[in-house]
Amino acid sequence: MAEPLALYVHWPFCVSKCPYCDFNSHVRETVDQAIWRDALLADLRHEAALLPGRRVGSIFFGGGTPSLMPPATVAAVIAAADRAWGLADDVEITLEANPNSVEVANFADLAAAGVNRVSIGVQSFDPEVLEFLGRAHSGDEARRAIAAAQAHFARVSFDLIYARPGQSLAAWESELQGALAFGTGHLSLYQLTIEPGTRFATLAAKGALVIPDGDTAADLFDATQAMTRAAGLPRYEVSNHARPGEESRHNLAYWRYADYAGIGPGAHGRRLGQATERHKKPENFIAAVERNGHGLKHESDLPSHERATEALLMGLRLTEGVDLTRIEARSGLPRAAFVDAEAAARLMKQGLMRQTGDRLSVTDDGILLLDSILSEVVKTH
Template identity: 70%
Template sequence: MNPAQTDPLALYVHWPFCVSKCPYCDFNSHVRESVDQAAWRDALLADLAYEAAALPRRRLGSIFFGGGTPSLMPPETVAAVIDAATGHWPAEADIEITLEANPSSVEAARFADIARAGVNRVSLGLQALDDRALHFLGRAHDVAEGLAALDTAQRAFARVSFDLIYARPGQSLGDWHGELARALSFGTEHLSLYQLTVEQGTRFATEEREGRLTLPDPDYAADLFELTRETTARAGLPAYEVSNHARLGAESRHNLVYWRYRDYAGVGPGAHGRRGGLATARHKKPENWIGAVARNGHGAQIEDALPPADRATEALLMGLRLREGVDLGRIAAIGETTVDALIDWNAAQRLEGQGLLVRDGDHLTVTDAGMLLLDAILPLVVLG
């Protein structure tokens, strides 16, 4: 058996529906007046069965329900997917099962049922602890409702994370420091802290193009980034990835599968996967995906063999996001090449001299200072 096939498998399940579309969001999310819940449950189970047949003799280490807004899923559907997945693949004793949730009172009322369905970790989309900021971000909840949902989540689930978006227009260093300190006071084990970016196809992209939205300049955004890492580290939740912070041992095991470039299965509209050297992708539009499942028994649109060199490049680009860095020997084996064929060592040496990279034999790590410039560093050092 390929050594990679002994690693626990991760399963991603995409639920594409939202109550409304946020102006910053470019995820595969859609607003629909009604959803045939029974048809969607059956289609997810069929798509899952197809992936399981293509990935036999594996153990399941994590399940992640993403979206969209998976907390809009009926708990019965969540339970059915979990039961089916752990029937197809034996589950690790400490399997991590995460569901992304919006912090509305309606969805929080389902948390106990979702926990009973088998979810043991929730990722809550608070996004801000300021009512004006929430309105700017197009969120339907206010701070009071969000914190009530957080309290409900902490009572319902063993593990809780939540998201915040910073580097918002007009946000001062003092504002963000206060908001972040408040976030850390709630005692969750994990925080996902994202700088606001404008993605193509979003309402914010239109507003920026028309001059109605201006983000902080890069130097000021860098100050906010540094403040974020310093503050979370002092609180015992250091960054283990560019935007993710956790207590030791509380890192998202599911997301680490992506960043460490292990196999993962993806089902549901637009879901991607990496399956033994194949890149898989599902039909993106919900109606196209469910139609494909009805015709073919699965929603796969792409199942392409990735050349070893492309796999090695992907592994580098993902792994260098991590504080732990990458094992270049392992990645060279993935790419069926040599370590020297992966990295521009002249560029790497210059960056190491500037304190942005560290090389220790075949181990390469981006420093904290380098993480600030990661988007510029990667194209300089990664060959291919």
């Protein structure tokens, strides 16, 4: 039996653009909902024809702001995926939502459409921080949104951004304690990074925005690990924490390098050794679907070595690490072609990596040095 398939659906529209965001999101005064529903369904049918004989283990509606999608469109996409592939009995269907009350009002209808997990973009409960991050909701709206989500969905996650300019360890510990008190089974906790091309990058270049230095960020990270572990939500990926069994199955499919179909503007996919990418700009995506019956911009065969290195780069983000035998099977290459054994042995001696049988992983001590570890261990050519 083939592994379950993950389906990613991108909804590109937002009410406004956040200054730290480098996702494919667009602000439009009006959106023709019928055209968008039909385009997403056509794009899905194209992928289904190329990936026969699979069952869908997870669907993820990302964005943009997918909680602005009409629930009827969400229901139509879920029904189309079920017709095309069939849904696993325990399918995980996640939708990203903002805490604004307009979107929270849709929660009951989204749950009725089949969504069983929401991921809420809270980022902070502090009004000054929310203003700094360009968020359109208040701390009270965030709290109400989490409570409403817990009433409507079996599983709830929310995001917070920390290691912000001027943030003290005590302030973050207090904020995180409040977040853990909601009792959700999953939390995504991201350190603020300055992404190229964002408004924050412009401010940082002028010296008007300074994020904490490496040592401070490391202290904040260590405190985060200790508190989430104590609360029963250990880290299972660099920034993601879950009660055991409540990990995001959809994101695990990416990190474990399983096949995933990506539909909607700018969506990426990995199917049967091919990389796929859709047109990013909403208008270009719609034009492509009308012209070709799908929104594909590029599809290309991934060379064996690229498949192996991608699997390593994704999988070593996970606490569980990577199964080297699985990467050999998926790439057709021996591990010596993609893992620098000498570098790995040296890092193991330093306590930064470990290997148990065929499983290679980065230790808690190594995770803050992940980028440099990857550059040493992964043979890129």
